[in-house]
Structure formats: structure tokens, C-alpha cells
Amino acid sequence: MRQSQLPLLTLALKPQIVASKAESQRLSTNGSIQNIPQSSKPLHQLRIIERLNGSQITYDYALESSALNILERYESKPITSERQQYVESLYREIESRWGSTQSDVQAFAAELRAFGGQLLDELFPEALQRQLWEDRHQMQNILVISTEPFIPWELVHLKPAGQAYLPDEVCFLGQLGLVRWLYDVGFSPESITLQSAVATSFLTI
Amino acid sequence: MPQAEQEAEFLQQTFQASPIEPRPNSVRQALESGCFDLLHFAGHGQAKQGKIDAANLLLEGRVENNTYIPALLSATTVSQFCRLQTAKNRPIVLLNAC
Numbered sequence: 278m279r280q281s282q283l284p285l286l287t288l289a290l291k292p293q294i295v296a297s298k299a300e301s302q303r304l305s306t307n308g309s310i311q312n313i314p315q316s317s318k319p320l321h322q323l324r325i326i327e328r329l330n331g332s333q334i335t336y337d338y339a340l341e342s343s344a345l346n347i348l349e350r351y352e353s354k355p356i357t358s359e360r361q362q363y364v365e366s367l368y369r370e371i372e373s374r375w376g377s378t379q380s381d382v383q384a385f386a387a388e389l390r391a392f393g394g395q396l397l398d399e400l401f402p403e404a405l406q407r408q409l410w411e412d413r414h415q416m417q418n419i420l421v422i423s424t425e426p427f428i429p430w431e432l433v434h435l436k437p438a439g440q441a442y443l444p445d446e447v448c449f450l451g452q453l454g455l456v457r458w459l460y461d462v463g464f465s466p467e468s469i470t471l472q473s474a475v476a477t478s479f480l481t482i
Numbered sequence: 483m484p485q486a487e488q489e490a491e492f493l494q495q496t497f498q499a500s501p502i503e504p505r506p507n508s509v510r511q512a513l514e515s516g517c518f519d520l521l522h523f524a525g526h527g528q529a530k531q532g533k534i535d536a537a538n539l540l541l542e543g544r545v546e547n548n549t550y551i552p553a554l555l556s557a558t559t560v561s562q563f564c565r566l567q568t569a570k571n572r573p574i575v576l577l578n579a580c
Contacts, residue, residue: 384507394562
């Protein structure tokens with residue numbers, strides 16, 4: 278359940294299969310909402326929902342930006358390999374590309390761009406590619422809420438829709454200020470409180 | 483691969499061909515530039531059954547701690563970087579990879 282862009286509550290529906298219509302009964306579920314957060318400014322949100330249909334996986338995308346007047350849904354092409362196998366192959370490929378470039382950082386950056394362009398081709402439908410590319414300069418601080426936590430969405434490299442090769446401009450999805458967030462943990466805070474300057478330490482990963 | 487060396491020698495003598503350093507970065511940059519009329523590769527390749535679009539050419543790897551680390555030029559790197567199919571230039575590419 279959402280209120281505007283804010284995901285407030287997830288209700289888990291547990292259907293029961295019965296032998297006949299006469300045995301059917303109404304089921305109910307409930308949840309509670311606490312501390313409804315206030316959103317002070319429009320957000321750009323990309324929601325990614327993983328759908329499993331038999332042995333095929335597809336990804337449903339919902340791109341929402343009130344500031345840019347965008348409210349669109351998209352669907353990926355099906356991925357026929359098993360999900361874990363697919364994700365493992367992605368990370369093995371990154372490692373292989375690092376090994377091939379012999380620790381040359383610039384060469385590895387180029388390999389990552391190729392990998393990102395490949396991810397875009399595989400996972401993003403052309404209409405979504407077009408929307409993200411055309412609005413890339415306006416779309417800062419994009420919030421990704423995904424039911425799929427393993428694919429390195431940050432490495433998806435944008436390019437003009439339908440173009441096989443990468444543009445000169447380096448444009449990873451992560452450069453659009455991409456922040457991942459999850460369902461069922463409330464909404465992302467707009468500010469954080471730090472301890473006193475003496476006790477504060479900053480870590481980056 | 484002695485035959486590959488003979489092929490390189492023949493191309494250099496007959497067409498004044500220039501060798502490219504067999505490393506992924508050098509080959510990718512040459513492909514990206516598109517400044518050639520003929521590219522001849524003689525060497526090895528690898529591909530997975532059922533995923534032929536993820537094929538690689540094997541370039542000059544290295545040995546680290548008694549382990550051979552291959553240097554790969556992937557089909558996706560080529561497709562993402564190369565702009566060979568332009569109106570002005572459509573070079574011939576010969577891949578002789580077993």
C-alpha cells in the first residue's frame with residue numbers, strides 16, 4: 278500500500294485452495310502503519326519487481342517522477358536461465374574482465390562500461406532505455422526499490438535506445454545518484470543525525 | 483601456433499599490415515577507432531554451449547603464482563564499443579579462432 282510515492286504497508290495475502298466453491302470462505306489479513314513520513318520534495322523512483330513464471334524470470338519496472346511527469350510501466354524480456362545461475366554468471370564475468378585487464382584501471386573501466394551496456398540490452402526494454410536516456414540530466418537521486426537485491430543495477434550503462442554501441446558519455450545508472458531501498462523497512466530517511474564531532478567517524482564501502 | 487606467425491608475416495609483407503598488441507585494451511581501442519580496412523585474427527577462442535553470444539577471443543594472458551590468467555576480448559565488449567558499420571568504412575574482419 279502506498280500513499281503518493283511513499284510505501285507504507287505490505288499486506289501478505291495467503292490464498293487457500295479448496296475443493297469446491299461451496300467451501301470457499303473470505304480470508305482477511307491486517308497490518309498497521311506507524312510514523313507516516315513526510316516527503317519534502319518529489320522523488321524519482323524506479324521500482325523493480327521480479328516475476329517468476331515457470332522457469333522464466335521477467336522484471337516489471339515502474340518509473341515514477343512527478344517532477345518530470347512520468348508514470349510508466351515496462352517489462353523486461355524473459356531470462357530463461359535459473360536466477361542464481363544468471364546472477365553468478367554476472368559476477369564471474371566482472372571478475373573475468375578484471376583479470377583480463379591485468380589491473381589496468383582504465384581498461385577495467387572500459388570493460389565495466391561494456392558490461393553495463395550489455396546489462397541494459399538484456400534487462401531494460403527499449404522504452405525504458407529511451408526514457409532514462411532522455412531524462413538522464415534531469416533525473417538525479419533516483420531511488421530504486423527492488424524485490425531483486427542481487428543484480429548490480431548500479432552498473433547498468435545508459436545509451437540511446439536502439440543503439441548497439443555505447444555513447445562517448447559515461448553514464449552508469451549509479452551516477453544518477455541511485456540509492457537502493459527495500460520494502461518492509463519503512464521509507465528512507467531524508468536526514469541522519471550524527472554524534473558529536475569527536476565521536477563521529479565516517480566509513481565508505 | 484607457427485602457422486599463425488606465418489600468416490602474420492605474410493600479411494605484413496604483402497599488405498604492409500601493422501600488428502596490434504594482443505591485449506584487450508589495445509584491440510578494443512583499435513576496433514573502436516575503426517581506422518583499418520582489414521583485421522586478421524589468428525589464435526584461440528572460447529564459447530559456452532547454449533550461450534554463443536558470450537564468446538571470447540583469447541589474447542595474451544599471463545602467469546601469476548603458477549596460475550595462467552587468460553586475457554579475454556568478449557563479444558559484448560566488441561559490440562558495445564565498435565562502430566565499424568558506418569557509411570564510410572566497412573572493414574573486412576577475419577576471425578581464425580579454434
